[in-house]
Amino acid sequence: GDSVTQMEGPVTLSEEAFLTINCTYTATGYPSLFWYVQYPGEGLQLLLKATKADDKGSNKGFEATYRKETTSFHLEKGSVQVSDSAVYFCALLTGGGNKLTFGTGTQLKVEL
Amino acid sequence: DAGVIQSPRHEVTEMGQEVTLRCKPISGHNSLFWYRQTMMRGLELLIYFNNNVPIDDSGMPEDRFSAKMPNASFSTLKIQPSEPRDSAVYFCASSPQGWENTEAFFGQGTRLTVV
Numbered sequence: 001g002d003s004v005t006q007m008e009g010p011v012t013l014s015e016e017a018f019l020t021i022n023c024t025y026t027a028t029g030y031p032s033l034f035w036y037v038q039y040p041g042e043g044l045q046l047l048l049k050a051t052k053a054d055d056k057g058s059n060k061g062f063e064a065t066y067r068k069e070t071t072s073f074h075l076e077k078g079s080v081q082v083s084d085s086a087v088y089f090c091a092l093l094t095g096g097g098n099k100l101t102f103g104t105g106t107q108l109k110v111e112l
Numbered sequence: 113d114a115g116v117i118q119s120p121r122h123e124v125t126e127m128g129q130e131v132t133l134r135c136k137p138i139s140g141h142n143s144l145f146w147y148r149q150t151m152m153r154g155l156e157l158l159i160y161f162n163n164n165v166p167i168d169d170s171g172m173p174e175d176r177f178s179a180k181m182p183n184a185s186f187s188t189l190k191i192q193p194s195e196p197r198d199s200a201v202y203f204c205a206s207s208p209q210g211w212e213n214t215e216a217f218f219g220q221g222t223r224l225t226v227v
Contacts, residue, residue, distance in 0.1 A: 043116070043203055043218030044155075089155065099168065100145075100216060102155040 002027045004090050006103035013080055013110050021075040021106045023064075023090035031092040033057075033066055033073040038087045038105070047075075047088070080110045116219035118204050124225045130192040133222045136185055137206030145216065146179055146189050147203040155203075161187065194226045 007022040025031065032051045036044040048057030053068035062077045073090060090103040117136040125131050137144050146158040159169040164181045172179070176195070181187040191198055201223050205216040 041220070043205075043220045044216075045218070046215045049215070099157055099160070104154040 002031070002092060002094060002099075002101045004092055004101055004103035006088075006090050006106050009087075009105070009107040011106060011108050013108070015082055015110055015112055016079045017110075019075070019077040019080045019084075019108065021088055021090075021108070023073045023075065023103060025071050025073065025090070025092050027071075027092055027094055029094050030068075031094045033064070034091040034093070034100070035062070035064055035073070035075050036089040036091060036102075038089065040086070044089060080108070082110045082112060084108060085110045116204055116206050116217050118202075118219035118222050120222060121220065122223045122225075124227065125194055127195055127226055128193045129226075130190065131194045131198075131224060131226075133189040133202050133204075133224070135187045135189070135204030135219060137187070137204070138208075138217055139185065141206035141208050141217070142184070143207040143209065144181060144187050145205040145207070146187070147205065147218075149201045149203060149221070150199075158189070158202075191224075194224075196226045199225050 003026045005024050034049045035047040037047045038044045048059040050057040050066035053066050056065045064073050064075045066073055087105045087107045089105045091100050093100050119134045142163050144161045148156045148158055156171055158171045159179045160167050161181045177191055179189045201221045203218050203221045205218045207216045
């Protein structure tokens with residue numbers, strides 16, 4: 001079945017450091033890929049998405065590229081801020097499906 | 113639009129009691145989802161409605177859980193009887209059409225504690 005694997009957290013960085021959160025997936029067909037972010041005490045919000053191979057999703061300085069050859073969708077940001085502290089979820093959706101499969105989430109802590 | 117509205121935000125109940133969680137999706141959205149989030153199991157899809165009809169309830173853990181969507185603007189998730197292992201954050205999400213390539217909008221969740 002479909003699955004998403006994320007790197008274990010928590011990830012602790014200093015402000016302005018470079019961020020990478022790894023995400024790999026297993027899916028039948030050609031899924032759409034998503035990154036959601038969950039701030040403390042809130043629900044999940046879509047951060048970015050990519051719907052086909054080689055697409056790059058970007059938002060708020062975050063980027064992720066859909067790599068079909070490595071079945072990956074790693075999240076990157078060049079310079080993190082304290083306000084980026086949150087839990088980040090990688091997710092996939094297969095075409096025609098009705099079930100968004102989430103990874104376990106990676107907690108990011110950014111310190112001054 | 114106020115977004116997806118869930119109530120209550122927090123619920124503490126005793127084991128064996130009935131618990132009802134409520135959700136108001138975004139107006140015009142025709143898909144609604146209930147998720148459960150725990151540290152051990154992460155985010156789990158419990159049930160999915162499309163146009164008020166339950167489409168996939170394979171994630172509902174057992175018969176103690178039931179969900180209804182009597183109209184396009186309201187859904188409930190009921191647990192009867194509740195057990196301590198049901199303690200989790202329950203999220204409702206809605207989407208303007210099927211999941212495919214579209215964004216799901218999440219409510220702020222209901223934190224349920226069963227003691």
